[in-house]
Amino acid sequence: MYRTNTCGELNLTNVGNEIVLSGWVHRIRKMGGMTFIDIRDRYGVTQLSFDLEVNEELYTQANKLGREWVIKVEGIVKERSSKNSNIPTGDIEIIANKLTVLNKSKTPPFTIEDDTDGGDDLRMKYRYLDLRRKAVRKNLELRHKMTIETRKYLDHLDFLEVETPTLIGSTPEGARDFIVPSRMNQGEFYALPQSPQLFKQLLMVSGFDRYFQIVKCFRDEDLRADRQPEFTQIDCEMSFVDQNEILNTFEGLTKHLFKTLKGIDIPDFPRMSYADAMKYYGSDKPDTRFDMQLVEMKDLTKGRDFMVFDSAPYVGAICVEGCAAYTRRQLDDLTNFVKRPQVGAKGLIYLRYNEDGSLKSSVDKFYSEEDLKLWAERCNAKPGDLILVMAGETDKTRKQLSDLRLEMASQLNLKDKNDFKCLWVVDFPLLEKDEELNRYFAMHHPFTSPKPEDMHLLDTDPGAVRANAYDMVINGVEVGGGSIRIHDRELQNKVLSVLGFTQERAQEQFGFLMDAFTFGAPPHGGVAFGLDRMVSLFAGLDSIRDCIAFPKNNSGHDVMIDAPSKIDKEQLDELGLSLVKLKE
């Protein structure tokens, strides 16, 4: 037997017990004729004590152990003379009377501590050692608990978890698919799903009523910092519901997760239209932990011969509390920030509302103190505040103001990781236009239902049609989104044709769904949450990578197992494939 207890559970009630523990040598401390060893497992750390005077052989044996060796120890639980109140087992120690080495260990390439000395690359190469660190493991424990609680909640609401296939057909629409050559059908390919969208809709046609699945999805995109080629979705769909019932159901799920995993009661989620989100935050995923809403200033700024404002369709501002004393240098830095290519603005106008009530702007040449007073009023500014103004094309400038708003929030430490502000953004546009290609794309996906009251605009002004589509946003992160789906074949045809699909292509790609709609499809809708993002948000992580056990790097490599890699020519032959000459 390897253990009677784990390394995290012994306390004063166990004093006198004969116990067996197994685990890793975490720390070794030698003090005179005593050696103390912390033995560690997933559940905690327990101190072992070896006394030269009591048992010299065992003492000598203990002193030969190295960091991360795997040992089994038999001994007796004793109350400690100097207690450690930082750990649950801090009141006791083990007087060892037998020690067995289960496995030796080389010295790890970095320390197994919360603050490790290992760099990112080294940690990923030895991910199995990195995962020994409590700081990393607790993210995966949280992930486990989140899936357990999600399933519990949805199961209680009669949702059925149904596994949909991983080997499906490729659709050129949307992001790029990973493909899988078929050996039994040479020249043909499966694709890995970007989401189970079509299958979950078919399950609604099947009368499954309430479906969910925690499921791997795949997207062959050029990776950014917070993207992985494989990611996990909490995927859900319901029949015979309107948008409101869906929002309430999954707001309930999210509250349940905050309550059970973080002990936090979240109030009812505000619901903000997409139009308002853009107007007041310049973003469809507003971070509402702090104010600094966008204020429209066009009417106050015109007719003073300031061409930059007069020629712009939009002038907007944010009011930054208590920053009137920003130095010239700090303001220059902000101007440089908005001029970075990632933000792309031409410049930044400021207005200081000084503590003494005076007003000082970078456009004093054009605007009188009276004018500026009106600006300050519009922004609800108080003495001591700083107003930052930008102008240009409406959508672009709002986006730039949003970037500036988030930057100011970072500078002012307003992004509290322990504060969670949740909301629904609703009434998304159905379509967005790619001006270059001069065609419309679905903002969510082609199966999203237009709002009945906007249906008449489909022919005349498709860009103005709003959808029954919604996103859940927490602290500026889009954690999930969904829509009421189209369940009528004619309407689906119509929307696909607005999206530029010919009848033939629509039939070829989505024929089985359109056919299914002719056999009694119920009204339905759903939502999908990004599990990785949700966990990283709950855990306060900056990247999703640390809530994934074995993540890939930015070039899609798993450096630990060295994948992807070359394969034998025989394997390619069997698949009827050959490599074309690689680019030089």
Added chain:
Amino acid sequence: MYRTNTCGELNLTNVGNEIVLSGWVHRIRKMGGMTFIDIRDRYGVTQLSFDLEVNEELYTQANKLGREWVIKVEGIVKERSSKNSNIPTGDIEIIANKLTVLNKSKTPPFTIEDDTDGGDDLRMKYRYLDLRRKAVRKNLELRHKMTIETRKYLDHLDFLEVETPTLIGSTPEGARDFIVPSRMNQGEFYALPQSPQLFKQLLMVSGFDRYFQIVKCFRDEDLRADRQPEFTQIDCEMSFVDQNEILNTFEGLTKHLFKTLKGIDIPDFPRMSYADAMKYYGSDKPDTRFDMQLVEMKDLTKGRDFMVFDSAPYVGAICVEGCAAYTRRQLDDLTNFVKRPQVGAKGLIYLRYNEDGSLKSSVDKFYSEEDLKLWAERCNAKPGDLILVMAGETDKTRKQLSDLRLEMASQLNLKDKNDFKCLWVVDFPLLEKDEELNRYFAMHHPFTSPKPEDMHLLDTDPGAVRANAYDMVINGVEVGGGSIRIHDRELQNKVLSVLGFTQERAQEQFGFLMDAFTFGAPPHGGVAFGLDRMVSLFAGLDSIRDCIAFPKNNSGHDVMIDAPSKIDKEQLDELGLSLVKLKE
């Protein structure tokens, strides 16, 4: 609002309530001036009644509905005059006062009934309609419940569910991998996992202690009736345990599933050595719902000049209860059965132990009544029993007797689908020899630990080394299996070299695992269950296909979505691949 209630929950306590139901038109019955419509959803069926005399317009509207139309009905719950005790809602009906058609339906290509008139191909093409059938849906409901209960049980035991990657590296060892070309790394490939074996072992090295995952796995094999290219495993691993603790833990899980899903108390599982399983059942997955054990007869049959027996290293029999009166024709059929290429025997000897106590065999020429009496005694035969004897090479003949045993059980209806006999088969051989290739292969996989007491045979007689490996067998189906793993680098090297790996190939393929073993790997072991098989066993299905929502056919096709399929040349170009000319 689409509904106040589901179609499965209204009863006499609701009489008088105003309710709204939504669902599918299941059946329409017209009787005089009354029309009765059964409305169906996932939860049940409720009768709607429309009375010509009360509301002619509504009555006319109801009579225009078709099978599988989706409707919403508003009405009042009323006690039925003629009750139907077969369904939970059979005491009531709905007096409709408003009817809305939510979607029409074409006539489905087969009936949506438990006994449908649809053939397999049609059902698979319209799987979304097939899934409307309760008989199919309840298998998926069972699957959902099984995963919920599995997670509940393992979570309570501190197992953590950890997602391992789906895009991993290819290993030529074992079955064929599905591969996924990498676009970002042209000429390189991911593989889809056949199991998360290496990752779960690494998680043990990481100190995760108890891991599980319900996970999709992939195997590119030529498909047999009961194989799918993608399948689901309940995958588990534990540290600091011996074989017994693993068996007890997962025996506990299985008992929990039988208790919660079927209401059945399963007694403790017998543990049978592989050697005994082969000796008494001729199979490593014995069906123990019935006896008919194999009986060794060699010593009783020799020295009577019957060359077939004398030249055979093995003579064995089964005693079939109550079948002494089998006709000549029936016995010929059995002989033909064992001569089929799938069984491959040369012939079959019989001995009737007639009701009158007389003995009659097909080898009376060689054996006296005294001899045959000894045979009957050895077989514990009673008057009325039939003894069937086969001879030949030991392993082959045992396998043939096993086939015959299962055939007799089928003929005698001994395979009761509601009787569940579980056992562990233990002490599997570590290796099996491929006589053609004259090399050893791992019976489970190369990471299985040899039994310490057999370790000394690794060099001298590798085929005789037993492993700490075990299978869970229920009703003759191997539902799961696993082993204690090697956790020592030297031993792993040794076993890989017995398997014919050079140091270089071992390092190339399993280097990261072998390296991990040098950093303090704990003793560990685990098990994996086939979820599809487990569900189909619980559901009493003959194939795993009906417990999978969207299965593939025997050529790996999903005929509903038509996958796999051809892809655009541009997609291949991006991957740096081209198709070689297809075989004519």
